[in-house]
Amino acid sequence: MKKLKDNHFGGSWTEQKVIILEKYAKAYLQIMKGKPWKVLYFDGFAGTGDIVIEGDIEDNIIKGASKRIVSINNPIPFDICYFVEKDSIKASKLKSALHFIRKENVHVVSDDCNEKIKKMAEFLQNNNYKALVFIDPFGINLDWASIEILRGLGVDLWILAPTGLGVNRMLENKANLPESWWLRLERFFGVNRKLILNTMYKEYVDPDLFGGITKRTIKVTKATSKIFEMYQGRMKTVFNYTSDPYIIINRNNSVMYHFFLASDNQTAINIANDIVRPYNDLLDYR
Template identity: 30%
Template sequence: MEKQTFGGDWTEEKLNRVSKYLKAYSTIMNKYNFNYAYIDAFAGTGYRTLKDEDEPNTLLLPELVEQESKKFLDGSARIALQIKPEFKKYIFIEKDEKKVNELEKLKIDFPNLSERISIVHSDANFYLKDLCRKDWKTRRAVLFLDPFGMQIPWETIELIAQTKAIDLWYLFPLGIAINRLLTKDGNISESRKARLNEVFGTTGWYDTFYRNTEHTNLFGDTYSTTEKIANCESIGQYFTERLKIIFEGVAKNPLVLCNSRNTPLYLLCFAAGNKKGASTAIKIAQDILKK
């Protein structure tokens, strides 16, 4: 896996990578007779904030905290709307009503695209599951999953793959959520295990991430200990292998996004759903991820 440290700019780097793919994707799809869309499952307000240089406090995760700032950079929603050639449709999903109201302003800011923009006030998983079950024979899409944490169950990922029509960019919560739940001694609460089972779609992660060792004491009694052998790299590799089971193609070089302390936060993954276009999509995505 490629590993990159961006400090406060890791969010911008993430969006730059996705933006490059959207441009390449739309350029190719514009030549075909498909109704292709850009789908943003956690669209937010369409804006993201950067920490002001004058502010002394450094936020570990600037995207997860609502903060006042005079510095706004284009978020994923606005970046997508600026891509040329334009997508046939834009779907922005947001659960928070206030953010939905902000997203509605995109139709005003981009009047030439207003009829193509759909603002969906819904839980992302609920909407995506319904959307993925529709007929995708004449439709294609790029889906950007940028959740705050572990909101995406494996069931949703499977349904996305089953469309055979959606290319997925997924900001997997590698360090900010998954690795933090994996205790050193393997003593994980049942509720946390259930969450991890849901994210990975299997219970097999435990035997992969932990090792049991048998010991014998001075009296000849045996006992066992459990220790964590997983790190962010092996967790990322495990999740990538899981994606390969259900998608036509998966980028072999997902990008680890770290904070200024070089602590892994997320893993930017790419998976292609369509068999015919997978090889081209993977080639483009891998080139973008390695730069």
């Protein structure tokens, strides 16, 4: 069994993720070249333009997804690149960094992705555009409504699903979650808590010696895989297909995220699967 440190494969998992996106974006633009519509890139959790990879000895700074995307000219550039970053200081840093590379039709706004994605959906309804959308949050900051709104709009969506770090951490072992967490999970999955409870927990009934029973509610084993299956299932109610995920693990081999593509186009999914496969092949679990 190979032992890998944080998905290292010439870099960290964070770097693999943006490399996967960049490879996909180039393949996507190759297909879009010469088509009778324009192409929009929308990044809902954009960051500063750089990513700091923390190392044991020293930190390493790599180019974030945004810088990579606005630098693409070959086969064609995106007609419009639109970046949303909630933190205004980060957004202003990002704007300077990106405008240094390309100014024309590169927009950076400081706002909540859940708000701006609605505006983007309206734009796609009224204009002859297809869109590549990248959603890269740290936690469960994306509402289900923000995904549902993309149905039938010609969107290819790469999403970092916080299956392990976000959702699994919230699902306490005995289903004893605070109300605010249930509400957050309902907003994330777009389903009611009963369905989440039935999917993620099992009820055990223990008979006692004198004919009584004790009920125990316990989280299912392999909960992170179940969370991914549930989220993927939800995605398939909006998009025709989803790709195999790039499964992101930490040093202890615990799953943190599933990174995958949702699209209405089978060719897009085949391309994504080809890109993702070598990264997963290096992992030593599953």
